[in-house]
Amino acid sequence: MGRNDPDGLSADRSGGGSSYGGGDEEEVQRGGGEFSEGRSGGDYTDDSEGDSYVDGPDDDEDDEDGSYDEEDDGGEGAGRGKLVRQNSSFARLSADSWLTVVSEYEQDGPNENLLFSQVEEEPKNDGAADVRAAGGTAAGRSVLDCVVDLLRGTRAQKRKMLRRYGERWIWLGDDLLSLNWKSKKRGVDMGRLNLTKVKKLKGSDRELTVEAQDGRRLVLTLATAEDAKMWLTGLSCLVPKKAKVTQMAKVLKERVNYDPLRDSWRGKPVAGRKHVNEYILLGGIGRGSFGKVKLALSTLDKRFYAVKIIAKSKKTAGVSAMANPEEQAVLRKLDHPNVVKHRDVLFEPEGERFVVVVEYMARGVVMDSSKLEGVKPLSEDGVREIMRDVVAGLEYMHTQRIVHMDIKPDNLLRCGDGTVKLSDFGEARMYDVTSGDGNKSSAPGTPAFIAPELCMSDKSPKAPPESYAADVWSLGASLFYMVYGRAPFLAKSVFEIYDSICTHKLKFPEQPKISRKLKDLIKKMLTKEPKSRATLAEVGKHPWFGERVVQKDEIKKIRITPADVEGAIGRAVWTLPPENE
Structure with a gap:
């Protein structure tokens, strides 16, 4: 990368412009265009470049090849949950009845990830479920606030053999089931740690240690102690209940009572948010053509999405194509690693509004081009x-x-x-x-x-x-x-x-x-x-x-069926918080 701009970008998390984004200018410059290479699979793999990627008991020789594959990921549908019928009592449901998880690791017992666990049907009334993050974790930040930031990723130093460190880009997988990292070296595959396999999670000053059930450890040093607390807060409710989570040697027991419906996002309770079909609308994250963009959390597959709500009007006559089922069927069939995935188009006849649901791109626009000049260039x-x-x-x-x-x-x-x-x-x-x-x-x-x-x-x-x-x-x-x-x-x-x-x-x-x-x-x-x-x-x-641009996979022509067209546009059903009904 260029020496004057090793990140290769200056505004990849900008909140301005006509697309959604997030973060501030300082955070933006910690991102990195060079961290755009590498994919992976497996439970625990690494980009170690010949170095050991863990500190574990007597295992230095075993991981010299830089990879450790425990078992298969389970495929596209792994880890999917169930949609809960939404009614006036929906907001009172606990996290445990809000979502269930069918884990690809059922042979090891159910996934007890706290954000999407399975326990009782009604929340406790003793106030314990109001805990968002235990003392010593990210100050003033809810768990959901932290999780969304983890999706964006950050730089960290990863411990290798002999106490040496290497710079990595780390981020939370969009399925919320994996912690990922990769080197800035082009062509080096990324590493992946399955969060359902975590036994211990420890925070100490700027250091974050994650230990898997087989004893292998991932040791990361973040830029600041506050960053480390943010990662600990977010991950603490994404690892199994039986995992031991500590901050500065203090066990964070309160996390087991975490309830996402009693959490908040940007200071507003989740229970007070509107829902459309399976999507909880958390709040605005930017503006796209013809409408605002909101961050949403799906109760069906437990992923975050970007949602546009577009009202039909004279100004938006061009979006009447939204009402074309054939075009929407084509958009939903697009499948390429460099094209944003379209998930849903919903229509609300009463308000004549379209709800467009697409893949959430956590780091936002590569550059805010709302101004025609005077913008800091990229390398x-x-x-x-x-x-x-x-x-x-x-x-x-x-x-x-x-x-x-x-x-x-x-x-x-x-x-x-x-x-x-x-x-x-x-x-x-x-x-x-x-x-x-x-x-x-x-x-x-x-x-x-x-x-x-x-x-x-x-x-x-x-x-x-x-x-x-x-x-x-x-x-x-x-x-x-x-x-x-x-x-x-x-x-x-x-x-x-x-x-x-x-x-x-x-x-x-x-x-x-x-x-x-x-x-x-x-x-x-x-x-x-x-x-x-x-x-x-x-x-x-x-x-x-340098090298010509090539496709990673052969391009296959899209074919749409009458069934694809018929199901391309769904009906939007809104669920308001009880006090707004």
Whole structure:
């Protein structure tokens, strides 16, 4: 990575812009674009680069190869729970009846993860269940507050052999069942510890020690003591009840009475939150096109999701495509590591509102592009890693004959492991969907990133029948923005921006300095005539990437069935807290 910006990003957790995000500027700069490589499986694997990754009794020689696979993860459906019928007494349910877990490790007994455990049906009235986090854990932070932060991840030092340490990026898996880490070295697989196998969890000053049931230990040193407390608080209710959890040698017994429905998020009780179908709406995390974005917790699969609530109105006529079951069926079928996964589209006839549920991207936008200039740029090396992911995701979309039509830094989101994904398909055009694009806006996308052939200008070149080249332009404009902190063409009004895009020559600022290869790529992507513009395939093979962008798996064409279309849009059923009913 670049020496001046080893993280490779400066705003991956920004709360601004048109996509959701979180965190502050200081936290943002602790993230890392170089931490975008590696996947894993198994219960306890590691990226040890030849070093032992644990301190355990007499096991130094056993883990020299840097891996330890205990048993299979159980597949896609493992760890799923049951949906609880929601009624006026829903908010009074304990955590234990709120959700059950079918663990892939049933041969070892039920998963007693406290956040999703199985015990009694009614909460105790002695106040014990009001405990959120025991004394000595994260001050002023609820368990849910901490868990959401753990999904974003942070830097840590991981102890290796002979008391040596190596820098790692650590994060909580989105299924809340694994603690993950990886090296900044590209191509090195990540490590994974199954939280259902934890026997001991210990916090001491800045150090966090996690011991598995087989005696192996993971020792992490966080940046501050408060960070260590936050991780201890969040993990304390994600490990089995029988696990011993201590902070500064004090056993945290109160955690066994933890009830998520008596917890809070950002200071507001969960019991006071609205529900729509299986989703508890915790609160706002940003703004997307056509609506606010809320963080939600599913009672069905115990995962966090991002939820948009979109009201039908004259201003949002373009989202009438939301009512197209065929398009929604296609979106739900999209399956690629660099495309945000769509889970649900729900419709509320009474209020004429759509509820769109998508994968929660914990680290938010790669860069806030709400301002046209004056933004701190990202490092060239960091942008290269972002672009690898985006080109792969966009190639998948184009293979499905889908054009995004609104690519910009705000619509490039990062998950906990650093992977970047394309999001926000409100303007997308699907050429294999029979409904046509009559309701799509005439100039889709965001003015500063729109292709010349789509600009509302009498100077715009002729647009081809299909707009794949427009996505390449928008990606090129986003690339320019990320490395320079400003849009490539500026003006005082939207229509002047359109004219500037269509007529002005591309100029590169003197600072910051970027490589000749990058300038060459940007020039080819920002060619005004769409027929002469670089194709996406040419972009992926450009020398700036070093190695050409390749797909991890073969792209398979989506096929939708009548059943897919019929079930694409569900009915939104709202459940209000008892006092609001």
